[in-house]
Amino acid sequence: MIADRLQQTIESSIQSTFGALVGNLQQMNTFVPSFDEEEIVSNRPQTTKFMNIMIENDRKNWPNTLPLICQAYRSMPHTSTKFSPYEVIFGAPMRTPLDLKLGLPPTTNQEVNPDHYPFWLRQTLSNIHDQVRENLQDSALRMKRHYDLHASVAPFQVGQLVWFYNRKRIKGKSPKLDTPWEGPYKIVKILNDCIAAIQSCHNSQLTRIVHMDKLASYSQPLDSVQAAWLTIVQSPRQQTTTSQSSIHPLTLQVPVEEIPLPPA
DSSP states (O other), X not given: OEEOOOTTTOOHHHHHHXXXXXXXXXXXXXXXXXXXXXXXXXXXXXXXXXXXXXXXXXXXXXXXXXXXXXXXXXXXXXTTTSSOHHHHHHSSOOOOHHHHHHOOOOOOOOOOOGGGHHHHHHHHHHHHHHHHHHHHHHHHHHHHHHHHTXXXXXXXXXXXXXXXXXXXXXXXXXXXXXXXXXXXXXXXXXXXXXXXXXXXXXXXXXXXXXXXXXXXXXXXXXXXXXXXXXXXXXXXXXXXXXXXXXXXXXXXXXXXXXXXXXXX
């Protein structure tokens, strides 16, 4: 099992439970929110936005706002399902206090016989659930098409050398003049399409489980590569003044391509 470093999810008490049930619990570096708990990530922006609006003047009163936020969240139709959570469970839209005051709009639905109400409710819920499944499939295909526009297969294989993007900041050291890429690392295992286990080439004991979005193909740094056409030599004048100074400026001897002269 692979879990993100989400503090709300991985606690000391839960780790022991996961250790007993799963056996091997591995953690990866926090980078992609899709590896957090789906429910927390999907609901957190909306609930946080509503709560910030309602407790702007009194932040100590946030527990009293939770029932109102949950009521608003459960009564609104969702984009993926086209139904509200309340309607999916009870078979009818939620009646809000405004509906009780103004009354419901007239409908063409026939009155249901109380004796037939259980059968009507079962059929209504079955129709709603079937429609929700179709809407979820359509939403999944739409999101997949949107994701595939910029998606590509990670070109990494086991044993390949890669750079690792590390955003860790060291106290007292400015990251502006330092590169966040570390390496080289060697891919020792590909766990799935998104996660890989890498091992440092300088320290075999250092192993990380990271997302492939934080990896890049390794190439030799430019400061350790000397171009074949670039040669550093000393000019004759510098060679004659060797005894006068211990430090000499160097000149670059670069071959210049011969330019053909125009015909006379």
